[in-house]
Amino acid sequence: MSDRNDRTSGTRSTDRTPTGEIPREPYGVGPAYPSSHTQFIDEAPTRAGRYAAAEPAGTPTVGVPTASGAPRAAASGATGAAGDDPYYAPSAELTVSDGVRDVGMIFLGSSMTAGYGDPKGLGWVGRVVARTQHPDLDLTAYNLGVRGNTSGDVVARWNAECHPRWAGRGERRLVLSVGTNDLVSGLTMARSRLNLANVLDEATNAGIGVFVVGLTPTLDDELNRRIEALAEAQADVCARRGITYVDCYRPLATHDQWMADLAASPDRVHPGQAGYGLIAWLVLHNGWNDWLSLS
Template structure:
């Protein structure tokens, strides 16, 4: 231990949290971390992604996963990265909302600052309509609780570079350029204020 103020940020969610598809293996989390000032403190980001995770799965595991990383440290924070696996699991919109609300309410009760990153569009236009509904629901849950929410769906829904990157992959996961866009959205949607560090 070097005696510096120790900030630990756990990031739970699906495979986007771990940067699946990025040939540079950075994802948006690595890029955001690289652009986060650490002049007066240590800030460590712990990406804890599970491929295809639903909000139900996330709600069931985030406590145990984060508690191990939060042992020690001066400050703890949580980022919830939401995908669209709920659509495949048959989860109703009401249940998706409730699952997120349960996580956020528990975090508030524990005094754990939380930031939510919403789901991204895919190459399938029909699926995007449903993802858009999901993103709107997540945004509303956060707004009602005054929780910072990063909307990635709306800015990327008509973004040519995003879809070009998806086309070069599997239509769902971006590559280097797409993760760069995601990182930019997170950084410019309140990341520095939420973390309590100056914007470079």
Template sequence: MRLAVIGDELAAGAGDPKGLGWVGRVAARTHAAPPATVLTLAVPGETSTALSARWDEETARRFSPDTDNRLVVALGRADLGAGLSLARSRLNLANILDVADSRNVRTFVVGPPPGHPEDYERLAELSGAFADVATRRRVPFVDTCTPLATHEQWLADLATGDGVLPGQAGYGMMAWLVLHTGWHAWLGLPDDVA
């Protein structure tokens, strides 16, 4: 099994002193036999428009016709700063999911986590739009925005850094949400997380 994780600096674990991010923590708790190959393809500050333009070519070079190829779409917050409309953001994700489906690549979507408190309402709306696109296509979606927006540990973790990137604890919380929102079922593995 090959898992390509496409996204921004949050997918790469930027700011995590352990260098694992949520992807590394999830990979460590994914017990497939043989082990899955996890490939993180991250571009810092990337919008869903840029992600939509690059993902197919980049994953095609890493996928193989001899493997079970899977795609994890790790969405960030850059659409807000770039001023993309909700309609454009929705369309970008829809295009990714539709092309992946046409290539028989199963997908899993992780929504953007909260950052600056003043952006929360817009980010919650964006996350909801992404969730709707994924749900309409029967693709698993992990909402990281809603459960973390008021979580004391998440807020403390952001406050100790640059206010945007989580640290070790924050990435651990994101990993927990992924692992407990259908990850193992999506992979066809027994749910062995506690």
């Protein structure tokens, strides 16, 4: 990904740390994360810079929604660099109707999506849904997180499990978060990237609105290096398609309460109530209302 700027803190690429190092530029979207666990506030989440991950210079922007929420068409046959997944122009558009909208929203992923380990039983999905109530939104939400799933498992099951739940709904939405188990199970970066691209392309081609929630850090430094690399690859896949991607890795990798919550959990892998609240905060404050075309 090119031309990335720090939209959250205003840091320029020429700024240096006290040790003389040039800080790494962030990927994904979102404001600077608070230094301690934040509580949800009454105001509507801010509309952060949507699709902030930049496209490579000279390439078309694909599927970026207009003000109405429908994706813009892009030049057909456009492709990325050799070996990369192609830029994709969906053949159908997500339709956002006026008045009360009948929305079917599906959350698809693995144990973090399922909210495993949260004593409140809400996870980040339950908290996000609770904050997505709006007089113009008749929302039906489904959590299809399956513990242990890889991106390959999601590719295999998403059509069969999602489409029956969208039956009869006027507007179809998909929130996808998967990938850490790819690293644990030995999937290659290329295969993991392709799996994500396949789901995104099939969904957008069917006129389904997609939102991607990124990977979260662990207590394992070596695994974290691989998670960060995969998170950046996922951000690039989404940027090529104009799909909202929320970076959860970097904000949480340096967040004391996230790490403390992991350390206190029984398996030291899944967070508790505080950790899932942090993920929900990131989702809600990084283009969520904008993606849903809510004012």
